[in-house]
Amino acid sequence: MRILGIETSCDETGIAVYDSQAGLLAHDLYSQVAIHAEYGGVVPELASRDHVKKILPLIDKVLLDAKTLAKDIDGLAYTSGPGLIGALMVGACVGRSLAYAWQVPSIGVHHMEGHLLAPMLEKNPPAFPFVALLVSGGHTQLVEVKGVGMYCILGESLDDAAGEAFDKAAKMLDLDYPGGPAIAEIAKKGVAGKFRFPRPMTNRPGLDFSFSGLKTFTLNTIIKHRGSDVLPDDQTIADIAYAFEDAVVDTLIIKCLRALKQTGLKRLVIAGGVSANEELRKRLLESVKEINGDIFYARHEFCTDNGAMIAYAGCQRLLAGHNEGLVISAKARWPMNDLMPLGEG
Numbered sequence: 001m002r003i004l005g006i007e008t009s010c011d012e013t014g015i016a017v018y019d020s021q022a023g024l025l026a027h028d029l030y031s032q033v034a035i036h037a038e039y040g041g042v043v044p045e046l047a048s049r050d051h052v053k054k055i056l057p058l059i060d061k062v063l064l065d066a067k068t069l070a071k072d073i074d075g076l077a078y079t080s081g082p083g084l085i086g087a088l089m090v091g092a093c094v095g096r097s098l099a100y101a102w103q104v105p106s107i108g109v110h111h112m113e114g115h116l117l118a119p120m121l122e123k124n125p126p127a128f129p130f131v132a133l134l135v136s137g138g139h140t141q142l143v144e145v146k147g148v149g150m151y152c153i154l155g156e157s158l159d160d161a162a163g164e165a166f167d168k169a170a171k172m173l174d175l176d177y178p179g180g181p182a183i184a185e186i187a188k189k190g191v192a193g194k195f196r197f198p199r200p201m202t203n204r205p206g207l208d209f210s211f212s213g214l215k216t217f218t219l220n221t222i223i224k225h226r227g228s229d230v231l232p233d234d235q236t237i238a239d240i241a242y243a244f245e246d247a248v249v250d251t252l253i254i255k256c257l258r259a260l261k262q263t264g265l266k267r268l269v270i271a272g273g274v275s276a277n278e279e280l281r282k283r284l285l286e287s288v289k290e291i292n293g294d295i296f297y298a299r300h301e302f303c304t305d306n307g308a309m310i311a312y313a314g315c316q317r318l319l320a321g322h323n324e325g326l327v328i329s330a331k332a333r334w335p336m337n338d339l340m341p342l343g344e345g
Helices: 033-037 044-065 085-102 111-121 162-172 179-187 212-225 234-263 278-290 307-319
Strands: 002-007 012-019 023-031 075-081 106-110 130-135 140-147 150-156 267-271 294-297
Touching: 002 044, 002 085, 002 307, 012 044, 012 307, 023 044, 023 307, 033 044, 044 085, 075 085, 075 111, 075 307, 085 106, 106 111, 106 307, 111 130, 111 140, 111 267, 111 307, 130 234, 140 234, 150 234, 162 179, 162 212, 162 234, 179 234, 179 278, 212 234, 234 267, 234 278, 267 278, 278 294
Parallel strands: 002 075, 075 106, 130 267, 267 294
Antiparallel strands: 002 012, 012 023, 130 140, 140 150
8 A cells, every 4th residue: 555645744745655555656845944043942833834835745755755656555544633734634635635536545644643653664673562652842741552452651741842842942042943852962072960950740650741940940050150141151052052962851751750660560661852862872872781571663854744754654544444535624622542542433
């Protein structure tokens, strides 16, 4: 089965063609980072308008790169949610319309299921069951995964997601958007131990996250150490960035190890934009090895939003007989617990 995948949940237009036998044939991504950078975050209306401009030319390009004609497509998969409703509607309407025109089935894919399954695109994919850390700009979740659609939420953020906290901390420090890469880069110049930030909710039982307090602690540290200028000096900014990243990474590692112990599992998958953070990858690998476990990531280009993960996830569901008919489905909020296992529906 050959699937065209469409991702438009936020500020990146991702298109891919995935074949159930041959694997990923082609994919491409248009990022709107430059558009939103001056605002320090995503402006929903601008995101929706740009998806409208870019989606059809990008589909044409990816089909050409995949040496695939419309008649070769067996199904459409598009991100149905969660995300920005206007952006989602662009991909949903185009995906459903093309499916109708080409007389093939279509399926709306859960954005986080796409991220969760992205490591399946690698040469050495994880076997079920495993624990997944889904960590991005909008979500921070720990999930026990027994199979496609068989998810148990172990813990999630009660306020800001980790990626959102990175963005807000970077804005406080007058760094570029998106905040994760900007903080990671300047943190390389920081001095370990200069500041010690809290590891939120690690001193109590449970697997939930909270990063809003860490954001407030960062702001108070900036205010306390600034001189005559609005911001502290460059070295202090680097030291604060180091301490912030260190606190987030430590918190995620503590919760991941706790989740593995709670479930009795030894396989950990991390996915989502923040999973590209090199410090997180390095230290998680070391920590999981200490308990004789295994860790799996998607390659960097599949950590952020992309069409390949949506095409893969959609292909699995279409192969299992899931089909939404003529419905156009877009959901700003969509709990993963609502998803059906592959064998149902």
